[in-house]
Amino acid sequence: MEKRLRIDLIAAARPNFMKIAPLFHALREEPWCNLRLVHTGQHYDHNMSDTFFKDLNLPPPDLHLGVGSGSHAEQTARVMLAYAQACTGTRPDLIVVVGDVNSTLACALVGAKVCIPVAHLEAGLRSNDRTMPEEINRLATDTIADILWTPSPDADENLAREGVATAKITRVGNIMIDSYELMRDLIQASGMRRSLGLEGKDYGVVTLHRPSNVDVPVLLGKLVGQLVKISEKIPIIFPVHPRTRKNLERFDLWQQLTVAPGIQVIEPLGYVDFMNLVCGARLTVTDSGGVQEETTYLGIPCLTLRDTTERPITVTQGTNRLVTADNLLPAINDILAGHWPRGRKPGLWDGSTAARVVADITKRMKIPQPAVVQDDRNSNVSGKRMFSNI
Ligand code: UD1
Numbered sequence: 216m217e218k219r220l221r222i223d224l225i226a227a228a229r230p231n232f233m234k235i236a237p238l239f240h241a242l243r244e245e246p247w248c249n250l251r252l253v254h255t256g257q258h259y260d261h262n263m264s265d266t267f268f269k270d271l272n273l274p275p276p277d278l279h280l281g282v283g284s285g286s287h288a289e290q291t292a293r294v295m296l297a298y299a300q301a302c303t304g305t306r307p308d309l310i311v312v313v314g315d316v317n318s319t320l321a322c323a324l325v326g327a328k329v330c331i332p333v334a335h336l337e338a339g340l341r342s343n344d345r346t347m348p349e350e351i352n353r354l355a356t357d358t359i360a361d362i363l364w365t366p367s368p369d370a371d372e373n374l375a376r377e378g379v380a381t382a383k384i385t386r387v388g389n390i391m392i393d394s395y396e397l398m399r400d401l402i403q404a405s406g407m408r409r410s411l412g413l414e415g416k417d418y419g420v421v422t423l424h425r426p427s428n429v430d431v432p433v434l435l436g437k438l439v440g441q442l443v444k445i446s447e448k449i450p451i452i453f454p455v456h457p458r459t460r461k462n463l464e465r466f467d468l469w470q471q472l473t474v475a476p477g478i479q480v481i482e483p484l485g486y487v488d489f490m491n492l493v494c495g496a497r498l499t500v501t502d503s504g505g506v507q508e509e510t511t512y513l514g515i516p517c518l519t520l521r522d523t524t525e526r527p528i529t530v531t532q533g534t535n536r537l538v539t540a541d542n543l544l545p546a547i548n549d550i551l552a553g554h555w556p557r558g559r560k561p562g563l564w565d566g567s568t569a570a571r572v573v574a575d576i577t578k579r580m581k582i583p584q585p586a587v588v589q590d591d592r593n594s595n596v597s598g599k600r601m602f603s604n605i
Pocket residue numbers: 228229230257258259260263284285315316317318348349424456457458461
């Protein structure tokens with residue numbers, strides 16, 4: 216019987232789906248790979264989860280852990296319990312985690328504890344702000360991962376500074392760009408801009424969901440006030456994240472936002488429709504990690520409402536700038552006056568990251584080319600020893 220490499224691909228929350236999709240499609244083509252798609256259920260609303268499976272042509276997950284929302288401890292613990300059980304049932308040879316959400320760390324911990332090799336895609340990013348839950352997830356995941364796939368030189372430098380062995384690191388580029396390139400035709404064909412009456416017009420796209428922006432009533436109130444002012448200069452489309460919507464309602468800010476004539480408040484969009492909107496935008500205002508990258512790739516001005524970014528290359532090479540609620544309006548004026556750097560695409564942000572990941576797995580796992588592993592003699596060898604570089 217043919218022995219194939221069992222790989223678990225972990226997805227959990229909105230930003231994960233566009234990171235696993237290109238890899239799923241690439242690995243599915245490989246005869247040596249036995250892929251299991253695992254959804255932890257961290258995000259569960261139709262428009263935060265199922266929509267992305269449809270948009271990105273992903274099949275339903277092989278395993279759905281159904282963990283849902285909760286405190287950091289609850290969520291992380293629930294994923295660990297459920298995923299540990301799944302690994303006992305069918306032990307993968309490699310666990311691939313992406314990004315920096317709680318489920319990323321939880322599944323990496325499960326793998327590390329039972330000596331299943333863990334690979335982290337989007338490794339090495341650092342905001343150097345440990346008040347961000349994602350920064351803790353990044354630091355801890357990268358400390359225990361066996362393979363670190365990085366998107367940019369700054370990530371390699373961060374890992375080197377932290378003492379991660381060079382042999383564990385492969386720079387593969389930015390997987391988000393693979394998703395965009397895979398979906399480019401559908402994104403162009405989406406009628407989203409037209410259906411919102413925006414085709415050929417100037418408009419801004421806003422997304423906000425970081426606790427540091429949306430969990431503090433005074434700050435969220437200030438941001439809403441600024442968005443209303445901006446909307447007097449340029450129409451705004453704001454697909455509202457569920458965390459943000461809850462807080463806008465709880466803090467009595469929903470009405471102020473929705474009555475502003477220049478602001479269209481809408482439900483979170485699927486990937487294809489959202490990117491159709493971004494592609495036609497004059498500017499974006501965001502605190503999203505992914506949007507900073509997408510706008511750099513597309514050359515669209517991006518104002519990031521944060522003090523730090525774990526994606527500094529979007530500022531040094533791209534169109535991204537960090538702003539506060541107080542200097543948001545002057546920055547918008549600069550953009551509208553045409554005073555904004557055009558930026559350039561960072562190296563290896565080219566749509567071929569999934570192929571580089573597959574090549575790296577092939578190399579590290581010593582998979583013969585052409586790639587069918589013929590026998591089952593090593594089936595009791597722990598996955599860890601199957602690696603050449605770890
Ligand atoms: C999570 C990630 C964050 C990522 C973001 C992407 C962590 C620590 N945070 O933040 O890094 O940038 O996803 O969107 O992993 N909710 C719903 N429906 C859903 C999902 C969430 O209503 O489908 C609501 C719940 O009230 C929940 C809240 O949103 O408590 C926050 O969800 P959670 O997954 O804990 O964090 P996010 O803010 O979504």
